[in-house]
Amino acid sequence: MSVLTRIRTMFFPAAVPDGLIEAAPAVSVRRIFRRFWPDVRPFRGWLSLSLVFVLLSPLLEAAEIWMYKILVDDVLTPQNFSAFWWVAAAYAGLTLLGGAVGFCDQYLAAWIGENFLQRMRSRVFAHLHSLSVSFFDRRPLGDLLSRLTGDVAAIESLVLAGVAQFISALIKIALFTGILFYLNWKLALVALIAVPFFWSMARVFGRRIKAASREVRQRSGSINAVAEESLGNAVLVQAYGREQAEEARFTAQAKGSVRAALAATRLAALFPPLTDLFQVVAIMSIIGVGVWQLTLGQITLGGLLVFLVYISQLYGPVRSLGQLSNTVFAAAAGAERIIELLDQKPDVHAPADPVRLYRSTPSPRPRVSGVIGLEHVFFRYPDTAHDVLHDISFIARPGRITAVVGASGAGKTTLLKLLLRFYDPTAGRLTLDGHDLRRLDPAQLRSTIAIVLQETLLLDGTIEDNILAGRPEATRAELLAAARAADAAEFIEGLPEGYRTRVGQRGRLLSGGQRQRIAIARAMIRNAPILLLDEPTTGLDAAAGERVLTPLRRLMTGRTTIVISHNLLTVADADQILYIDQGRVTEIGTHNELLANNDRYAHLYRLHQRTEGRTPHQRPRTAPQPQRVSEGIVS
Numbered sequence: 001m002s003v004l005t006r007i008r009t010m011f012f013p014a015a016v017p018d019g020l021i022e023a024a025p026a027v028s029v030r031r032i033f034r035r036f037w038p039d040v041r042p043f044r045g046w047l048s049l050s051l052v053f054v055l056l057s058p059l060l061e062a063a064e065i066w067m068y069k070i071l072v073d074d075v076l077t078p079q080n081f082s083a084f085w086w087v088a089a090a091y092a093g094l095t096l097l098g099g100a101v102g103f104c105d106q107y108l109a110a111w112i113g114e115n116f117l118q119r120m121r122s123r124v125f126a127h128l129h130s131l132s133v134s135f136f137d138r139r140p141l142g143d144l145l146s147r148l149t150g151d152v153a154a155i156e157s158l159v160l161a162g163v164a165q166f167i168s169a170l171i172k173i174a175l176f177t178g179i180l181f182y183l184n185w186k187l188a189l190v191a192l193i194a195v196p197f198f199w200s201m202a203r204v205f206g207r208r209i210k211a212a213s214r215e216v217r218q219r220s221g222s223i224n225a226v227a228e229e230s231l232g233n234a235v236l237v238q239a240y241g242r243e244q245a246e247e248a249r250f251t252a253q254a255k256g257s258v259r260a261a262l263a264a265t266r267l268a269a270l271f272p273p274l275t276d277l278f279q280v281v282a283i284m285s286i287i288g289v290g291v292w293q294l295t296l297g298q299i300t301l302g303g304l305l306v307f308l309v310y311i312s313q314l315y316g317p318v319r320s321l322g323q324l325s326n327t328v329f330a331a332a333a334g335a336e337r338i339i340e341l342l343d344q345k346p347d348v349h350a351p352a353d354p355v356r357l358y359r360s361t362p363s364p365r366p367r368v369s370g371v372i373g374l375e376h377v378f379f380r381y382p383d384t385a386h387d388v389l390h391d392i393s394f395i396a397r398p399g400r401i402t403a404v405v406g407a408s409g410a411g412k413t414t415l416l417k418l419l420l421r422f423y424d425p426t427a428g429r430l431t432l433d434g435h436d437l438r439r440l441d442p443a444q445l446r447s448t449i450a451i452v453l454q455e456t457l458l459l460d461g462t463i464e465d466n467i468l469a470g471r472p473e474a475t476r477a478e479l480l481a482a483a484r485a486a487d488a489a490e491f492i493e494g495l496p497e498g499y500r501t502r503v504g505q506r507g508r509l510l511s512g513g514q515r516q517r518i519a520i521a522r523a524m525i526r527n528a529p530i531l532l533l534d535e536p537t538t539g540l541d542a543a544a545g546e547r548v549l550t551p552l553r554r555l556m557t558g559r560t561t562i563v564i565s566h567n568l569l570t571v572a573d574a575d576q577i578l579y580i581d582q583g584r585v586t587e588i589g590t591h592n593e594l595l596a597n598n599d600r601y602a603h604l605y606r607l608h609q610r611t612e613g614r615t616p617h618q619r620p621r622t623a624p625q626p627q628r629v630s631e632g633i634v635s
Contacts, residue, residue: 023218024340029158029328032335035342036159039120043112043160050112051167053105058172058313060098062179065309067091072302109164117156124148124341132347133422134382142225147337150220154334157327165324169317176314183307184299190286191311212264213330219257221337226250264330286311347382348421354441357432357448368433368448370529370560372396372419377428379418387426388414389583394576398529401561403571405601406580412564415580416534419562421445432530450523450559452552454535456515458507463492464499466507466518470526478525486521486551488514513548520551531556534564568605577601 027035040047067090075083125148180188230237230246237246290304299307357368377392388411396402404412417423418430421442430437437445450470458466467479474482479499483489491514495501507515516536523531536552549570565571572591579587579594579601587594587601594601 024336027332027336027339029332032155032158032332032339035339036120036155036335039123040116040159042119043116046108046112047160047164050105050108050164053101053108054164054168055171056101057098057105057168058175060094060101061172061313062175062310064091064094064098065306065313066179067094068309069302069306072305073300077301109161113156113160116160117153120155121148121152124152124338127342127344130346131344133417134347135344140221140225140229142223142228143221144341145228146221146224147334147341151334151337154331155338158331158335162324162328162331165320169321169324172317173314173321176310176317180307180310180314183303183310184290184293187286187290187293187299187307190289191282191314193282193285208267212260212267213333215260216257216264216333219253219260222253223250223257226253282315283308283311348424348442350441350443351439354444355435355439357440357444368529370398370448371431371433372530372560372562373431373434375429375431377418377425377430379414379423379425381414381423387583389418389425392428392580392583392585394578394585394588396560396562396576398560399558400575401556401563401571401573403563403565403574403577404580405565405568405571405577405604407604408566410566410580411583412566412580413534416532416562416564419532420449420451448528449530449532450526450528450555451532451534452516452519452523452536452555456507456512456519458503458510458515458518460503460505462497462500462502463495463518466503467499467521467525470522470524474525482521482525485524485554486517487547488517488521488551491517516548517551520548520555524551524555529559531559531561532564533561535566536563536570568601568608572605 067087071087074080075087128144180191226249230250237243286308290299290307293299294301294304373395374392377389378387379389380387392415394402404415406412418425421437424438432440432445459469464479467482468474480489483492492499503510533552536548563571563574571577576588577591577594578585581600587597587599595605
């Protein structure tokens with residue numbers, strides 16, 4: 001039975017509620033140090049200065065205590081009050097100097113720690129963005145946020161604060177042990193009897209505290225995961241009256257966190273009283289031996305009193321080392337979760353020597369024509385047993401629209417993910433201008449693509465921020481031109497703050513049609529040769545959908561466009577239409593050709609026609625001139 005299992009059985013034997021985040025693999029403290037110590041390199045100069053303060057602080061403490069011995073032996077016992085003033089002045093000077101050193105030490109330690117935390121959080125955050133989309137499909141977002149905040153802090157308390165406390169404790173132990181032996185070596189030997197006990201107790205408690213702390217970190221991740229999922233779907237929760245069910249789900253995880261925290265606290269709280277008991281026994285033994293030596297004249301009263309003070313200063317860092325080991329093991333539980341994240345590798349890699357799509361000079365814009373080819377593509381998602389796509393082959397050419405249609409779940413959106421290289425095909429290949437996508441840098445590939453998705457993704461910033469996300473270096477004139485081309489300028493300029501208006505989280509302060517037109521403006525300003533549309537009018541009423549279709553047709557012109565849709569009324573004017581059924585292309589042709597075949601496409605089209613009660617708007621078969629956003633002018 002593992003230590004973690006024993007802790008659960010001992011302190012909360014009831015069954016653990018469902019939904020607990022899976023524990024990260026156990027990692028030794030030594031490996032944690034080896035993993036993260038290189039991250040301390042930028043701060044090593046400041047750490048050296050911090051060690052100076054760490055050394056000065058106990059030296060000043062020792063000097064202050066020694067002044068107490070002088071006060072007793074040279075002033076109080078002989079009643080020589082003439083020496084009192086210089087002793088008092090020295091005491092005051094040492095106190096002021098100690099305060100200044102303590103301030104500098106504390107502030108410098110905080111500065112190093114906070115900057116280390118910032119760099120470590122940024123490193124973990126950047127690593128998360130380097131992972132493939134499939135990783136986020138499998139992991140609760142709330143747990144990732146918990147690791148990014150709380151668990152990263154555990155690394156600082158282990159690698160920086162823990163090391164500083166360890167060195168400080170060692171310096172104090174060495175200093176005060178030396179002074180004790182200088183004062184009276186016999187009493188010093190008696191004083192050191194309790195030290196091995198402190199360390200053995202620390203090791204026993206440390207392992208158990210690490211197991212309990214791992215449970216606490218899991219519970220923290222579970223709470224955040226439930227909260228993020230529930231609050232992020234507040235509309236769904238309230239619409240279906242699931243408030244009490246969600247509250248019960250959150251409460252179950254919160255209560256589990258309480259039980260785990262109390263288990264860890266009980267273990268941590270047992271350590272101080274046990275060590276206090278042995279410390280009292282040791283001090284009483286020292287006092288007994290000291291009084292006996294005092295009667296024999298082998299030690300002065302001031303020496304005995306100061307010895308006892310030095311003993312308290314020695315046992316303090318010895319206890320700190322014991323408690324530090326508990327802290328280290330607890331922090332290691334959080335560091336394990338960060339190591340697990342950093343060990344994750346993206347499923348999609350950039351090749352060692354990628355085919356370059358960029359001009360080196362004079363412009364960094366992609367030099368692609370936009371011919372997309374699929375050659376006998378098969379695909380299945382990781383950890384699944386069945387293919388989602390089967391033997392898909394077609395070519396999408398510049399200036400033409402390719403529509404991929406079919407029933408929900410047929411594999412249309414999966415095809416879009418392959419085109420964006422969120423995944424690589426299981427078999428076959430996808431090409432851009434004849435280059436296998438696996439030979440391209442994913443970042444360069446995606447820079448050639450503009451997307452408008454079914455779920456309009458907006459950031460919690462201004463309208464201007466969201467449009468410029470398509471091409472941050474675009475000029476103000478290009479921004480305005482893109483908004484006009486997307487038929488968004490009118491409603492944006494009617495808002496109180498215009499382009500500076502905040503859209504809210506995920507754009508919820510705007511209507512669905514407004515969000516979609518901002519997404520179209522973002523694709524316009526990107527001015528990419530390839531356009532991917534995924535159900536661009538889903539969720540919009542007829543009027544809003546028709547208004548969105550107008551700028552969409554404008555956006556499609558002159559680009560390689562692939563439209564993913566199950567609504568056949570929006571794709572009837574495509575140059576070629578692929579009908580996908582259960583991951584296979586069963587029909588391919590133009591709208592009229594597929595109607596003439598009178599197969600599944602024709603049947604589904606007639607169903608949509610009856611549902612909508614209208615026929616689609618046909619675009620002219622003669623393609624208009626390419627329309628691009630450039631220097632604020634839509635040509």
